[in-house]
Amino acid sequence: MSTVSFEATSTTDEPLANLLLDYPGADIILRSQDSHHLRVPKIFIINNSPVLDELVRGTLDFPGDANAEVSLPVVRLPESGNILHYLLTFILPIFPTIPPTHEETMGLLSVAQKYGMETVLVHIRGIIARHNPLPTHLEPALHIYALAQKYGLRQEALQSARIILKYSITIEDLGDKLDVMPGASLYELWKYYERVRTILALDLTEFRDSGARGLLTGLRCTELSSSQIPTWVDQYIVSLGNAPSLFDPLEFNIAMTRHIKNGGNGGCECGSISSQIIHEFWEALVSVVNGSLEKVGVMICRAA
């Protein structure tokens, strides 16, 4: 819990090493948990954070305010000086800086979230998206997901969970990577995976029965499913509901190649399917899958 206090310390009394930031026109000191001082104009703080606004007002209402001419009011915050410094780069009109590690970046987002800095959060997320987007490999994605769960960052948890969907999710496959993941977070990831599969299976069934057929008109295949689309296409669509990791153009091409190689004879025209048809079909499928993913959120467990 943040605490507010006055300190009768002047600028000259502060060790230089402890002064992380001294912005012109500063009228308040933020004191970090590790005793760093950040001197800032309070207008920037109170305009960006309703939580800090309240804290600063509490400071100014304090009886010791009479000393304000000789010392600045001090707001003690439980975060490290480093994180507060990164946060202030998004509040003050200076060059915004994101931390070098995912751990610190998630920490920064969580602090902005904690202090109700909605605009700052959007700003930080924008900078992250442009300069340091979330990793697409499984291991770092799991790490980000675990951190997002730890810090209660729903958006990052959802983004990383969607990345993880591209991989096979079994206890056997996750193996050593489970080290970073508390069971409660892993449980929510699995529940998310199950919900995605359920929604995806429903939406894809509808797509098979209605949309897909129209997209594949004129395609002559010797093996048609009950949905009147080539069986291999039908099977591929069904497989996505069971294993979303198969949602990949490469997997689609493998399914088509297998069909042409094994069964595509005797009047089957799947081998000469135009790239235009494939493109349109794939775009429609992407739309269905993305629509399904939009319907599913991640629960935050805050277990860590």
Add this chain to the structure above:
Amino acid sequence: MSPPDTFDVPDANLIIQSSDLVHLRVHKPVLAMASPVFKDLFSLPQPSDGESVDGLPMVQLSEDSDLLKTLVSMLYPLHPVIPKSYEKVLCLLASFSAVVLNPCNKVLYLLAVCQKYEMAVVQSSIRDKVSQGIFPAPMGAEAFSAYVIASGKGLIPEMENAARQTLDHPMTFEILGEGLRLFEGWALRDLTNFRKRYRGNLKSCLESFLTIEESQFNIWTSCASYKSGYNPYGYSGSGLYSLSYLPMSNTNASLPSWLAELYQKHLHDSQEAFSKPLFDPRSIHGEYLSALQAHINSYSCVSCAKVHIQKGEMFCKDLEDRLMQALNEVCTCSIFWRNCGSLSMHLS
């Protein structure tokens, strides 16, 4: 002698107060003998203004009265009090209550308290009662939650037993269900690796059976059955048979196909070590007999029947021992030693 509702032993000189404010009247020397922790506590000078009830000094403990009654009952010549409910003891894990509220897990918490107060004799006694079936042991898939608790509390034998028991069940998200929430990342990783190592050992062991050169495994001769034979001399009487040889395994000429198929089946099954239970070495005897019986019934193989009568039981015992060794090597040299080093971090 039925267990008392509250502890009020004669001539008590100490009151223990549980976390739910129940008082248990006990003897200091009894506690001191059972627990070095209490012995040290009693050796310290007692504050003159310390809490007391009815003139007796009082010690507050963080455990629930159910747990303490069981613990203290084991220090006296009484029937041990088996706690009827452990909800409060398990309140730390309240959100997982559906998973952990079972008698076996209550015993694990009891053992953990013994560990905390260094009550080695009582702990040993509880373990005896579990092995004798007086106290409950984990049943079925309860082994997963038992593993979590035992590993978190540093109960090495219980952790080892539970880990072994989990092998009898698939290890999937579906099987773990809400129990997954109990796991710390390191515990799930360790259990996963334990399973993988056993699968690796089992695979190596079965592969070696398919090519083995050791004499105790090389007892088989070519499968042969008697068939009614062609009589070149025109003799038409009954009882003339010729030996007909059956093909042996293509990996080992001295291994009958039926036995090779048994090994290969388990080799194949081991690929699905997480979606299916892993092979239990103790079942090899039954499976061997079934496969042999089917083979003899199908082919009237006199050769295998004869070898089995002479050496089959010993062969089977060697098989089981070898497979059990594959399991034991994993249990004794993998997660457990490593966890011993890090237990101090997890002990509460």
